[in-house]
Amino acid sequence: LAGAGVRAIVVSVGDELLLGHAVDTNASWVSSRLARLGVRVQEHVTVGDQEEDIRTALMRCIRMADLVIVGGGLGPTPDDRTRAAVAGVTGVPLIEDVTILERLEERFRSGGFESLPPSNRRQALVPEGGEALSNALGTAAGLSLEVEGTWIVVLPGVPREFHAIFDGEVESRILNRFSGRLDPVQELRIHTTGISESVLCDDLERVLPADRGPVSVAYYPDLRGVTVVLTALGAEAAEGNRWLAHLGQAIDPVVSRYRYASKEGDLVEAVAVELLARGWTLAAAESCTGGLIAKRVTDRAGSSQYFLGGVVAYDDGIKVAQLGVPTDLLERHGAVSEEVACRMAEGVRQAFGADVGLGVTGIAGPGGGSADKPVGTVWYAVAIDGETRAEHRRFSGEREAVRERSAQACLALVHRMLPE
Numbered sequence: 001l002a003g004a005g006v007r008a009i010v011v012s013v014g015d016e017l018l019l020g021h022a023v024d025t026n027a028s029w030v031s032s033r034l035a036r037l038g039v040r041v042q043e044h045v046t047v048g049d050q051e052e053d054i055r056t057a058l059m060r061c062i063r064m065a066d067l068v069i070v071g072g073g074l075g076p077t078p079d080d081r082t083r084a085a086v087a088g089v090t091g092v093p094l095i096e097d098v099t100i101l102e103r104l105e106e107r108f109r110s111g112g113f114e115s116l117p118p119s120n121r122r123q124a125l126v127p128e129g130g131e132a133l134s135n136a137l138g139t140a141a142g143l144s145l146e147v148e149g150t151w152i153v154v155l156p157g158v159p160r161e162f163h164a165i166f167d168g169e170v171e172s173r174i175l176n177r178f179s180g181r182l183d184p185v186q187e188l189r190i191h192t193t194g195i196s197e198s199v200l201c202d203d204l205e206r207v208l209p210a211d212r213g214p215v216s217v218a219y220y221p222d223l224r225g226v227t228v229v230l231t232a233l234g235a236e237a238a239e240g241n242r243w244l245a246h247l248g249q250a251i252d253p254v255v256s257r258y259r260y261a262s263k264e265g266d267l268v269e270a271v272a273v274e275l276l277a278r279g280w281t282l283a284a285a286e287s288c289t290g291g292l293i294a295k296r297v298t299d300r301a302g303s304s305q306y307f308l309g310g311v312v313a314y315d316d317g318i319k320v321a322q323l324g325v326p327t328d329l330l331e332r333h334g335a336v337s338e339e340v341a342c343r344m345a346e347g348v349r350q351a352f353g354a355d356v357g358l359g360v361t362g363i364a365g366p367g368g369g370s371a372d373k374p375v376g377t378v379w380y381a382v383a384i385d386g387e388t389r390a391e392h393r394r395f396s397g398e399r400e401a402v403r404e405r406s407a408q409a410c411l412a413l414v415h416r417m418l419p420e
């Protein structure tokens with residue numbers, strides 16, 4: 001079967017997905033992981049919590065796919081029926097896995113329980129002939145089993161557990177099992193921020209050669225920036241890579257000012273790398289973003305190594321009392337001004353003893369705008385040793401868009417001010 005692609009289907013289980021109470025992030029997450037590995041996902045299937053519905057979906061998938069990734073319904077409660085459905089499809093009994101049982105007992109003992117609740121004991125059941133995939137983050141182990149040549153992997157629905165078991169237990173097995181049949185997407189992803197999609201596109205079209213070989217260029221914009229993706233389709237790996245390198249070089253002069261390096265596409269990742277490389281710390285003074293920058297920075301594990309903290313200086317009194325912004329500066333220039341943004345950045349840098357201070361102040365709307373400072377006007381500044389730099393923008397969009405764009409622009413300025 002060498003060269004034949006691996007067919008995969010992702011099945012998401014849960015009434016909450018069908019009711020619209022939860023968004024199926026697991027399917028998109030795992031699909032992008034699979035694409036990277038060279039597995040083509042041909043379908044996303046979503047079913048409710050009924051055992052029969054899960055069984056019906058699984059039977060169809062087994063006929064059609066080489067790999068089925070099922071997410072959700074492994075919990076201890078009676079509405080979690082994936083385990084039983086999988087066993088039902090394969091016609092094998094559920095057997096208690098001793099290792100999983102011991103791990104569960106240990107987990108509950110160390111959590112202060114005297115014994116394992118009977119409902120959790122059910123989570124040690126594995127279809128006969130299958131294998132448990134250990135879950136360091138939760139009580140639901142994953143399952144792996146083989147049915148008529150199709151490999152079924154079942155993971156808990158909680159996204160971080162789903163991700164952890166996939167990365168820890170599933171990815172390497174996919175590489176082994178399907179080696180020789182994987183067809184990874186050859187692409188070059190360039191994350192940019194601070195330039196609009198249309199301007200970026202026009203500028204790139206000017207520098208890209210007319211002949212792009214097997215490569216197509218796509219633009220993916222969101223509130224934080226634009227990701228440019230160059231994809232080589234249908235080419236031998238070596239040829240595809242040559243084209244990608246060639247075109248990547250051609251566009252570099254245009255994108256270099258706006259690009260940042262990040263695996264997941266988050267600018268915070270690039271800022272973190274820069275700060276860590278210097279052993280520098282960051283502190284944030286936020287008005288219109290209300291802590292959004294602090295939240296984004298601390299969303300990343302390990303941020304305590306470079307993030308000291310922040311002040312949500314929403315009221316002018318707080319800008320004065322906590323950040324040392326002079327009252328007369330506020331009166332003369334207004335809270336949304338270059339002067340105030342700079343003093344906020346310098347003030348928080350000093351107050352926290354940080355290497356880098358940032359300040360952001362703006363009018364997120366819908367109210368509060370004026371003729372010379374319309375809604376969307378934002379001043380932000382970054383202070384490092386011996387230099388404070390400020391920029392202002394007028395962002396379009398609703399309140400949330402203005403806040404999101406402000407946070408990103410401010411982080412981009414931090415990124416640009418950290419010397420290479």
Ligand code: ATP
Binds near residue numbers: 014
């Ligand atoms: P647990 O042991 O935590 O109960 P489980 O396998 O039973 O694991 P579910 O009960 O299906 O998981 O879902 C647990 C949580 O994960 C719920 O909050 C649910 O909304 C969320 N979740 C389930 N499936 C998905 C999905 N496909 N994408 C995003 N979130 C999901």
Ligand code: MG
Binds near residue numbers: 014015049079157
């Ligand atoms: Mg569920």
